[in-house]
Amino acid sequence: MRDSAEWQPTSYRSHTIGQVVSLGDSLIGTEVTISGYAETVRGRGAICFLMLRDGTGRIQAFLKRDNMDQAFFDLVQSVSRESTVQLTGVVAEKRAPKVKEGESPPPPEYEINVSSGSILAIASTPLPVGVTDDVQVGLDVRLDNRHLDLRREHVNAMFQLRSRVLQYGREHLIAEGFQEINTPKIIAAAAEGGTNLFPMKYFDTDAYLSQSPQLYKQLAVLGGLERVFEIGPAFRAEKHDTYRHLNEFISFDIEGAWMDDEDVMGVQERMIFHIWSEVKKNDQNLIDIINKYRISQGNEEIEVDIPSLPFPRIPYCEAIEIVKKGGGEIEWGDDIESHHCDLIAAKFPGFHFIPRWPMAMKPFYIHHKENEKGTTGEQLSRGFDLNFGRDEMTSGGAREHRVDILEENLRGMGLDPADFTFYTDGFRYGAPPHAGWGLGVARLLMVLTGAGNVREVVLFPRDRSRVTP
RNA sequence: GCCCCGAUGGUGUAGUGGCCUAUCAUGCAGCCCUGUCGAGGCUGCGACCCGGGUUCAAAUCCCGGUCGGGGCGCCA
Numbered sequence: 001m002r003d004s005a006e007w008q009p010t011s012y013r014s015h016t017i018g019q020v021v022s023l024g025d026s027l028i029g030t031e032v033t034i035s036g037y038a039e040t041v042r043g044r045g046a047i048c049f050l051m052l053r054d055g056t057g058r059i060q061a062f063l064k065r066d067n068m069d070q071a072f073f074d075l076v077q078s079v080s081r082e083s084t085v086q087l088t089g090v091v092a093e094k095r096a097p098k099v100k101e102g103e104s105p106p107p108p109e110y111e112i113n114v115s116s117g118s119i120l121a122i123a124s125t126p127l128p129v130g131v132t133d134d135v136q137v138g139l140d141v142r143l144d145n146r147h148l149d150l151r152r153e154h155v156n157a158m159f160q161l162r163s164r165v166l167q168y169g170r171e172h173l174i175a176e177g178f179q180e181i182n183t184p185k186i187i188a189a190a191a192e193g194g195t196n197l198f199p200m201k202y203f204d205t206d207a208y209l210s211q212s213p214q215l216y217k218q219l220a221v222l223g224g225l226e227r228v229f230e231i232g233p234a235f236r237a238e239k240h241d242t243y244r245h246l247n248e249f250i251s252f253d254i255e256g257a258w259m260d261d262e263d264v265m266g267v268q269e270r271m272i273f274h275i276w277s278e279v280k281k282n283d284q285n286l287i288d289i290i291n292k293y294r295i296s297q298g299n300e301e302i303e304v305d306i307p308s309l310p311f312p313r314i315p316y317c318e319a320i321e322i323v324k325k326g327g328g329e330i331e332w333g334d335d336i337e338s339h340h341c342d343l344i345a346a347k348f349p350g351f352h353f354i355p356r357w358p359m360a361m362k363p364f365y366i367h368h369k370e371n372e373k374g375t376t377g378e379q380l381s382r383g384f385d386l387n388f389g390r391d392e393m394t395s396g397g398a399r400e401h402r403v404d405i406l407e408e409n410l411r412g413m414g415l416d417p418a419d420f421t422f423y424t425d426g427f428r429y430g431a432p433p434h435a436g437w438g439l440g441v442a443r444l445l446m447v448l449t450g451a452g453n454v455r456e457v458v459l460f461p462r463d464r465s466r467v468t469p
Numbered sequence: 470g471c472c473c474c475g476a477u478g479g480u481g482u483a484g485u486g487g488c489c490u491a492u493c494a495u496g497c498a499g500c501c502c503u504g505u506c507g508a509g510g511c512u513g514c515g516a517c518c519c520g521g522g523u524u525c526a527a528a529u530c531c532c533g534g535u536c537g538g539g540g541c542g543c544c545a
Binding site: 040042043044045046047048049051060062064080081094095097098109111125126127128129130132133134135136137138139140141195196211212214215234236238239240241242243245335337338339362363364365366383395438465 | 470479480481482494495496497498499501503504506507508536537538539540541542543544545
């Protein structure tokens with residue numbers, strides 16, 4: 001539940017439930033008004049218990065027929081679960097529950113002795129997804145009813161964690177001198193080849209949804225913004241159907257001038273270190289909620305393991321050797337696929353960088369040094385990946401800042417430099433060497449939360465077959 | 470695009486040709502009891518994805534479709 005200590009009263013409540021729960025003792029005897037979802041309603045006689053939940057906590061409301069308008073009492077008593085209710089009453093210490101012999105009584109808890117209130121909105125029955133039920137629900141049903149799924153405690157906790165991860169990431173980058181930018185998501189050209197783009201109509205012109213802020217964040221750096229980052233959507237029209245791919249996802253991108261691939265790997269590992277450290281320090285309560293659920297499902301608990309710095313660097317050539325020794329079929333020049341990553345992850349289970357990929361496998365904007373060759377004599381690049389276990393988190397690299405080589409690379413990949421003048425022109429008037437990366441936010445969150453499917457940690461995921469809700 | 474698997478009340482499931490007027494849990498509706506607290510007790514409600522076929526008999530076998538899951542490919 002969220003910390004609401006500083007929240008101001010609103011038209012619908014004098015206190016958050018979280019405030020009542022945490023202030024507890026000092027509020028005894030005070031009249032408060034709270035609002036929330038009716039989680040359970042027990043009792044059909046002269047008394048009634050209603051567990052009320054808002055985004056900050058849950059508290060029991062105690063209702064006695066004699067203490068209020070009888071019509072309201074009857075209404076509350078028959079209200080369906082998840083209906084929203086506003087209640088006014090006096091804070092009191094809850095009577096301690098009966099405990100088994102030998103068990104120590106729980107710490108004091110608080111409740112509201114209700115005197116009045118109103119029903120804000122009735123929930124239809126039955127709920128398509130149980131909020132507090134023990135029964136499992138399939139992911140598809142959950143996503144169809146995400147608005148209800150989000151009310152489940154552990155799901156809610158995951159999205160609070162997501163917000164924290166972005167907050168800590170921003171914090172760290174700003175501390176390192178990066179500034180936040182936004183680049184256009186409607187673009188004119190199929191910028192980079194490779195991935196398929198979603199076409200769209202921009203008035204009378206053909207346009208596309210952006211697959212990556214890559215070229216624009218570079219232009220921002222070339223323009224002198226020096227160090228930039230963007231947290232924004234990227235769209236890819238690939239017909240993949242896996243636990244880790246979506247057609248719309250949030251990419252966490254940085255780009256920095258006067259930096260090379262090693263420099264931005266440093267930024268990345270420090271940022272991840274900061275995020276993990278802060279989560280461990282501030283958000284164990286959210287991890288606990290997720291673990292409570294995981295235990296109930298028979299899953300292993302997750303732990304926030306702060307990675308040690310620096311992360312291992314396993315250059316491409318070495319990675320190929322590891323895969324070969326592990327019995328994987330691979331040749332220099334092949335992509336390192338998921339099943340290959342399993343072999344590497346066996347030796348490097350946590351975060352690890354894979355730098356120095358073959359230039360032939362990298363996009364045209366990746367920098368290379370002519371004297372850096374692979375074991376077979378082929379040109380290496382300054383592009384890198386960050387993996388965790390078998391999954392790719394990041395792709396990044398030092399960028400090509402020499403315009404003649406950029407154009408050569410474009411031609412080499414079957415692209416026409418004339419289509420990229422909006423980009424290459426940025427390099428004609430003095431270009432700082434620069435580097436950057438793009439990180440999949442949801443993939444990072446999968447690592448942190450133990451989610452087995454990227455859809456778990458995306459509010460309203462867009463995949464091959466889902467555009468609603 | 471390829472391969473494999475699956476679809477049973479609102480939800481999650483049991484069921485492998487007749488024991489199925491279909492199991493269990495949860496839910497929902499109602500009643501009883503109760504300062505309850507994973508509340509408890511009782512009663513009831515509610516389902517075999519769609520279309521065709523095989524068979525005396527189909528939730529169960531076959532074919533097609535739809536939807537979903539897993540794996541692969543694709544993926545700056």
